[in-house]
Amino acid sequence: MYRIMDFIFKGVMNISGKQLGFISDIIVDFNARKINGFVITSNNIFKKPLNVNIKDVVNYTSVMVVTEVNREKYLQFKEIKNMNVVDKSGELIGVVEDILFDREKFSIKAVIISTGFMNNFIKGKKILLIDDLILGDRNLLYRGKNQNIKFFNSVHRFIR
Structure with missing residues (x-):
């Protein structure tokens, strides 16, 4: 990816x-x-x-x-970056930060969204699948049921 x-x-x-x-x-x-x-x-x-x-x-x-x-x-992409992502009830989920796409066909697989600096640091960023998103004039609408796919920032311990 x-x-x-x-x-x-x-x-x-x-x-x-x-x-x-x-x-x-x-x-x-x-x-x-x-x-x-x-x-x-x-x-x-x-x-x-x-x-x-x-x-x-x-x-x-x-x-x-x-x-x-x-x-x-x-x-x-600069026209989509920092666009708000809202769910069906109008609740703000986060803002668009990046896109994940396939290496061979360049098909978009997911959108990475930021939920705020501190929240990103503590809980990690969220990844929303592209099939669950609709692009509007001012927002991206998330119509999925599950928001559990996330990046997590964690401390790594090196084993020697």
Whole structure:
């Protein structure tokens, strides 16, 4: 599984070897539950961001190599990040922090939500499955029955 931070600030170049910039965000299709591509920010501050679709990515190890870029408008993760997640009764569950997606098909599996700094530290962050979420204009609606899937912060003891 990947998280967004696995790609942010990764360098991007075209197949000719020209440096295009770095990945600054991902392109999300929330209804299809897929990551469709990446937003590339140029090293030159006067150039507008570029987009690359997943189908145009040749390699994504230490540097992403792409065949084609575009400037079309897509839904980016930054538009969903920090969005409130509410349940059916309108109770706030938390805010969107990250997305977990598949390594091979780039399909979104879950959304990681934060419930507050201290709560994250004590109880851990929550993971909500993508099938239980509906994207609205201002909020994500959680329509699942169970909120028991969580990350836990715990002290690890090394055994020698």
